[in-house]
Amino acid sequence: MPTPYAESRPLPPYNALFAVDAKDFTGLPALQHGPVSQLIPELVDQALERSGLHELRDSKRFPANTGDGVVFGFDPALLPFVLWPFLGVLDDILGAYNNQCVGPRIRLRASVHVGPLPETDGPGDGNGTARNDAHRLLDSRPVKAILAAASDQVTHLAAIISQRVYEDVVLGAYTGLHPDRCVEVPATVEGKIFSQRAWLYVPSPSGNLIQAGVQSGEEFSTTTDASAGQEQAPPSEPVTRYSGNTQHVGEGAAVMGNIGRDFTYTGGSTSYRGTNQHWGSGDNVAGDKQAGGGGGHR
Template sequence: MSTPVPAPYAESRPLPPHRALFAVDAKDFTGLPAVQHGPVSQLIPELVDQALERAELHELRDSKRFPANTGDGVVFGFDPVLLPFVLWPFLGVLDDILGAYNKQSVGPRIRLRASVHVGPLPDEDGPGDGNGTARNDTHRLLDSRPVKAILAAASEHITHLAAVISERVYEDVVLGGYTALHPDRCLEVPATVEGKNFSQRAWLFVPSPSGNLLQAGVRPREESAAPTAASACQGQEQDPVTLPSANYSGNKQHVGEGAAVMGSVGRDVTYTGGSTSYHGTNQHWGGGDNVAGDKQVGGAGEHR
């Protein structure tokens, strides 16, 4: 017997309960040798659970809703009441655990992108649980250009996690003052995904920025007390992530859409969504994610 598919707008029906969503996936997972895919796929949920345990989120660790292993990551739902604690301290603890693992591991480094979202989703212990627009948007945020570009720009030795927070979570939890994560530690970005009809405003949080991110004014965890701490430290105004049609005055740069991360450490890194001209080194891009040097985002094999 086939499951009936309800027609939209035909009648009013109860709204599914709101569920918070957390998802991660690993950078450059598909570039690993095939023999490492299985072990790394098992390792990622273990590291996430270790972080939940250390962040004292025992309840969440044991009560995940519709959890799934995506191969290069995990996704699960949970009670939205725990969102403030997922944003902080959990994201910071996860970054610490990844750093500790990467320091002592002889295998591949595990660097993760994470997304946090919330919305109505079916949750009735049935086969269709967790499927809906909120789930789709969680994965779109995870694959969005800004979070990929930020992680590619950072040092693999210092920055192990980059998180993208949906606007709904940011407004309700961060701006609402319910979490210890201060708004000044989040960067507003237009989240877009190449080849997908998706565009939303979102917020990036990098627990341990490094290299070019530091030069661009992305602040470490301990430097978040004063709103102007980053610009005062650099001695100039900084606007590392811009909205469409915004201008970055530090290096005469115009960004049509996306995030531009500049600095003197390592190399310059620019991410562009639309047509962007970067005048600092007389280079021009038409679109896509661009990293000067040997790092790549996307391309053959979908290296991330």
Template sequence: MHEQENGLPRATAAPYTRSRPLPPSRGIIAVDAKDFTGLPAIEHEVVSRTVPDLIRTSLDRAGLAELWNDRRFPASTGDGYVLGFDPSLMPFVIHPWLFTLQEVLTEFNIHALGALPIRLRVSLHIGPLPDTGDAFGGNGTARNDTHRLLDSRPVKAVLASSRENVTQVAAILSDRCYQDAVASGYTGRHPDHFIEVPATVEGKQFAQRAWIHVPLPSGPPPGPHTPGDAAREGRDTDGAPEEVGRRDPSGGIRVTNRAPNGNINTGTVHGGQRVTVTRRRTDS
């Protein structure tokens, strides 16, 4: 975009008015630190600086130093980091990088005396993005969707329902990413390592098919899991049937449906239905 003679920026042509080249396809990595906003303010800058260092170290250990060195439109998001890369490397990002990131975070959290543990949500996507090489590059629908996936309920719930001493990484893949890199067989991980989920974001008009992958799954933390816990992790607690992701011993996700004082249908109901709640009288 260039300036006109009057000093105002020159607008681009309106959408749908003429054909233009499609921007290059880019792989996108976005990460967020769990519970960042709950940290004391003095910790924010430290975490913001540490997250990209952890990404760089893990990419190097996974044999992907070139991805970091050639990264496109890198940016800190305060509680995380985002970057673009050559999409042909996406199979290696899914594996071994995600598992290597898990190992690096485990090592960091063990040895970072006095620092709060850093656990990361990771979002992976592939899509066309303008790559102008300046501060305004990399903006577009593909990047927006990457951040929506990162903020979606399923990936937040999975990380929250895992043990913090074991599971440091929970990843969510867009359906495009999954189909191109996993279902096609290019990634060194069987599709059974990935769980299909409906990705939605509280307060946003966003709903997409996506895939959860946890490099090192673990059981839920000890103690009861109440609707209040779910609300803190971004799940609905308004009395509607709630689906809570839990890891079972086999490594998959067990879904528990709850509807207090109501009922849940898993099929088709014909002719209507009635719910009767009977309360037992207790003699004084």
């Protein structure tokens, strides 16, 4: 067992990672688990084929079927093409399948990440922090919430892209995926010590996702799918809007940074609807939020 920090060692090669899993897989009858488990990698391979990624389809690194999905590594040079057009093509293939299927509909969450992972033709290949993070991103609250809130007739795929991939590939303009198609989110997983900045991409937004500003060029609203069906505030009431890293506050308090324990503001009535939202540099949090060290009450 290697001892951390005892000596320097060569860094494992960087591998890109793609992972998907199916929404509501555990709710399916046991009889359908096997067929759906086999179907998902077939649909992914169809999308790789149609996207022209024949090399990736035939040279997956340390691939694994997770039961409700698949995960595999690949050459990071192909990341731009996985983000665009592959994710959109996969969404189209899922839609075509769901429109004609007689069995359960297949709707997927996907994560895209990159990092150093061992690749030595041994049993530990592909295991490391980067792979763990790819699965945490896949299980994070924002991507689950966005897929649950979207129309199952239109939105078949929701993807979450790690900050590292976003910076290197999207902001680097190496891909056809424009930054305005992505929404920044705080990726957290219930019951896990995990928190990362990440980016959501929904190839086919629907319903309240469009109203919430998932589409390019729209201002992000604090009203999301989590509050669908709730009564909306009259236009005359002060509202708080989020755009990028700027908050426009009609009445109330703008908080940029960490909140420790309770937050109390005395003034006009201001209500915030929705849970676990992040637009730009602030969080709209239902309940208490604790981040970093302690601080004074505000």
